[in-house]
Structures are given as structure tokens and as C-alpha cells.
Amino acid sequence: MEIQVLHQVMEWNEDVSADVRKTLSEKKVCLINVMGSPGAGKTSLITALIRLLRDHFSIGVIEGDITGQIDAEKIAALHIPAVQLNTDGACHIEAMSIQKILPDFELDKLDVIFVENIGNLVCPAEFDIGESFRLTILSVPEGDDKVVKYPLMFTDTDCLVLNKCDMLPYFDFDTQRVAADYRGVNPEGGLFQVSSRTGEGLEALAQHLGERISAVLA
Amino acid sequence: MEIQVLHQVMEWNEDVSADVRKTLSEKKVCLINVMGSPGAGKTSLITALIRLLRDHFSIGVIEGDITGQIDAEKIAALHIPAVQLNTDGACHIEAMSIQKILPDFELDKLDVIFVENIGNLVCPAEFDIGESFRLTILSVPEGDDKVVKYPLMFTDTDCLVLNKCDMLPYFDFDTQRVAADYRGVNPEGGLFQVSSRTGEGLEALAQHLGERISAVLA
Numbered sequence: 365m366e367i368q369v370l371h372q373v374m375e376w377n378e379d380v381s382a383d384v385r386k387t388l389s390e391k392k393v394c395l396i397n398v399m400g401s402p403g404a405g406k407t408s409l410i411t412a413l414i415r416l417l418r419d420h421f422s423i424g425v426i427e428g429d430i431t432g433q434i435d436a437e438k439i440a441a442l443h444i445p446a447v448q449l450n451t452d453g454a455c456h457i458e459a460m461s462i463q464k465i466l467p468d469f470e471l472d473k474l475d476v477i478f479v480e481n482i483g484n485l486v487c488p489a490e491f492d493i494g495e496s497f498r499l500t501i502l503s504v505p506e507g508d509d510k511v512v513k514y515p516l517m518f519t520d521t522d523c524l525v526l527n528k529c530d531m532l533p534y535f536d537f538d539t540q541r542v543a544a545d546y547r548g549v550n551p552e553g554g555l556f557q558v559s560s561r562t563g564e565g566l567e568a569l570a571q572h573l574g575e576r577i578s579a580v581l582a
Numbered sequence: 583m584e585i586q587v588l589h590q591v592m593e594w595n596e597d598v599s600a601d602v603r604k605t606l607s608e609k610k611v612c613l614i615n616v617m618g619s620p621g622a623g624k625t626s627l628i629t630a631l632i633r634l635l636r637d638h639f640s641i642g643v644i645e646g647d648i649t650g651q652i653d654a655e656k657i658a659a660l661h662i663p664a665v666q667l668n669t670d671g672a673c674h675i676e677a678m679s680i681q682k683i684l685p686d687f688e689l690d691k692l693d694v695i696f697v698e699n700i701g702n703l704v705c706p707a708e709f710d711i712g713e714s715f716r717l718t719i720l721s722v723p724e725g726d727d728k729v730v731k732y733p734l735m736f737t738d739t740d741c742l743v744l745n746k747c748d749m750l751p752y753f754d755f756d757t758q759r760v761a762a763d764y765r766g767v768n769p770e771g772g773l774f775q776v777s778s779r780t781g782e783g784l785e786a787l788a789q790h791l792g793e794r795i796s797a798v799l800a
């Protein structure tokens with residue numbers, strides 16, 4: 365019974381995500397689905413990327429949270445259009461929510477929308493929200509066994525960002541193990557080591573994203 | 583449609599969790615549901631607690647993971663009965679899984695079963711698995727805004743464990759803020775600061791758990 369139910373929700377989500385993707389394609393807007401565990405550093409990384417990309421692209425943000433608006437306030441402080449999406453308990457964002465929110469943005473004036481998904485290394489990976497591409501963030505303190513333990517999040521992504529790399533001296537974290545596990549399930553995906561706090565690696569990541577965004581807008 | 587479906591699963595889960603609780607009560611076994619984000623340190627904390635409690639209680643472990651058996655192997659290395667529960671993609675443990683696994687243990691000889699839930703700060707809190715009580719683990723690197731952002735996990739728990747406290751010097755983490763947020767939603771819950779790595783705070787937590795276990799077994 366349970367499996368059939370999930371299937372219905374998924375099919376409905378797929379119909380809507382196709383609509384979202386069509387709208388964004390017509391308006392030439394690149395939607396980036398940013399996923400990772402609670403505390404992986406999604407908001408900080410998006411903030412850092414906005415600073416590096418805002419001279420080149422017009423950017424908006426959808427902040428997904430179960431409740432509250434802590435993260436949207438951080439983005440709005442950068443004078444970037446931000447919408448807080450509260451899922452009221454739900455553990456992931458679905459395409460229906462994105463479809464409802466898009467009219468809140470002036471899509472003709474935007475190039476990029478970052479969507480910060482709910483902090484969760486499992487469920488968000490199952491739901492296509494109409495994104496142009498996906499970023500998965502894994503932070504060093506979470507441990508180097510996460511690709512093996514939560515495979516879908518690393519298989520179904522376009523780019524893995526290892527965040528909080530300034531913390532490598534303090535944790536027993538083998539970046540080569542993570543890279544090998546990731547390459548095993550996702551040989552084509554991007555892989556970047558960064559620290560939002562020190563700025564290490566952010567330029568390279570921003571350049572990669574800039575190229576991918578430009579390809580979507582072309 | 584979606585909400586009704588969730589309701590059906592929940593009601594089914596409640597029936598089964600009541601059965602599990604009845605079995606455990608008859609056998610005088612205390613089931614502890616350990617929850618937290620990926621990488622919060624659930625396995626390490628359970629391992630540390632086993633070392634401190636095994637002279638007083640007979641202990642078993644159910645290790646929940648989406649796939650693989652990395653964590654169960656760590657527990658089995660301590661010569662503790664361990665069962666690996668693979669959810670095959672699902673983001674939480676349901677009572678039905680516990681009901682199926684219980685016959686794998688010699689319940690007449692056990693006092694305590696630790697259940698390590700899937701690493702997820704959202705969904706596991708919604709599912710009663712027949713536990714005697716719940717531990718929520720939040721690690722310092724995850725950030726001090728998590729009680730506000732993921733409220734159910736902190737409202738519906740018996741004890742919050744702040745883990746990786748040896749990392750406080752390296753992160754911008756306000757323990758008083760977390761304590762105040764937690765007290766706001768859960769005035770009766772236990773609260774402990776520990777580090778599985780340095781051992782700080784573990785004795786106090788183990789003593790508290792020992793008292794709670796003894797109350798269940800009485």
C-alpha cells in the first residue's frame with residue numbers, strides 16, 4: 365500500500381516539475397537545487413556564491429525551511445529577492461511549491477534562482493523540482509562515510525561540494541575516500557572542496573557554476 | 583490527497599508501535615530511539631554508552647541505515663548483539679520494522695535495545711517505533727539554530743544530547759541559545775553536553791540513562 369501511494373505522489377510531482385522546467389526554459393532562468401544535511405552550510409555557501417556571481421547574473425533565492433524565516437532574512441540582507449517557503453513539517457520541497465512561488469519573482473529580470481532545500485540527506489533527492497542542476501553539499505564534520513550510507517543524494521546530483529574544509533585538521537575525514545566513493549556512483553559529477561568561512565575553493569566553484577549557468581541561459 | 587495518505591500510514595504505524603511496546607513491556611526490555619542528523623555522532627555515542635552501561639545492563643542494538651552495514655559492524659565488534667536494518671531508501675524507521683526484528687533478539691536475556699534511526703532531523707520524529715524513550719543528538723558543527731528550524735525533533739524527545747562539544751572553540755555555536763530554544767519547546771526534557779571523542783559529559787549522561795532504564799525495568 366505504502367509503495368503505491370509514494371508512486372502517485374511521485375508521478376504528480378513529475379508532471380508539475382516538467383511544467384516548472386518549461387516555464388524556466390521560456391524565461392531563460394537557471395534553477396539550482398541546493399541540498400544537504402542540516403548544518404552542512406547551505407545558506408552560507410549560497411550567500412558566498414551570490415557575492416561572487418552577482419556582478420555577472422541577476423539572482424533570486426527560494427529558502428526552504430520547515431518553519432521560520434531565519435535563512436530568508438540572511439539572503440534579503442544582501443538585497444537579493446528572497447522567498448521563504450515553509451513546508452510546515454514536510455521533509456523536502458516538491459515541484460508544486462516551486463510552481464506556486466515562481467510568480468512572486470520577476471522572471472524576465474532574473475538569470476538564476478537558488479533553491480535551498482530542507483536540510484535532509486535523504487528525501488529531497490527523490491523529488492525533481494524542475495531544477496536546471498543540483499548541488500549536493502557535504503560538510504567535513506558529518507564524516508567520510510556518507511556517500512555509501514546515503515547513496516541517492518550523491519548519485520542524483522550534478523556537483524558535490526565538500527564544505528567546511530578548514531575543519532579537516534580537527535576531524536578524521538578522508539577526502540580521498542569520499543572522492544572515490546562519489547566517483548564510483550557518479551563518474552561525471554563535479555567535485556569541489558571549499559570553505560565558506562575561509563573562502564578556500566569558492567572561486568573555482570563559482571567559475572564552474574558560472575559556466576553551467578551561462579550554458580542554460582544561452 | 584497527500585495528507586490523507588500520510589494519515590493512513592501513521593495510523594497503521596500507531597497500531598504496530600502499541601504492539602511493540604506491549605511485547606517489550608512483557609519482556610522488560612527498554613527500547614531507546616536514538617535520532618539526529620547524518621554525522622551527528624549517533625553510532626559513536628551509542629558505542630560510548632555501551633561501554634559505560636554494559637556492566638549494569640544486557641544490551642542489544644538495531645542499526646538503521648538506508649543501505650549497507652558499516653554501523654552494525656562497529657557494534658558487533660564490541661560483542662554486542664546487533665541487527666542491521668536497511669530501509670532501502672526510506673528516510674525513517676517504522677514500528678513494523680522493529681516488530682519484525684524483535685524475534686532476532688533473545689528478549690528474555692536483554693535489558694536494553696538501542697535503535698539508531700536513519701540520519702535525518704525531520705521524518706524519524708514523526709514515527710513512534712514503540713520506544714521507551716527518545717534521545718535526540720545535535721552536534722556542534724550543525725549550528726545553533728536547529729531547534730528553531732526543526733522543532734518536532736526537539737519537542738518530541740525525552741533528552742537532547744549536544745555532541746562534539748570539544749569542537750565549541752572552532753564553531754560559532756551558542757549553547758545557551760540552544761538550551762533556551764529547547765526549554766521553550768520542551769521544558770521537561772533532559773539536556774546534556776558531551777563529546778564522544780574526549781569523553782566529556784558521558785558519565786553524567788550514562789548515569790541519567792541508567793536511572794531511566796532501571797525505571798522501565800522495575
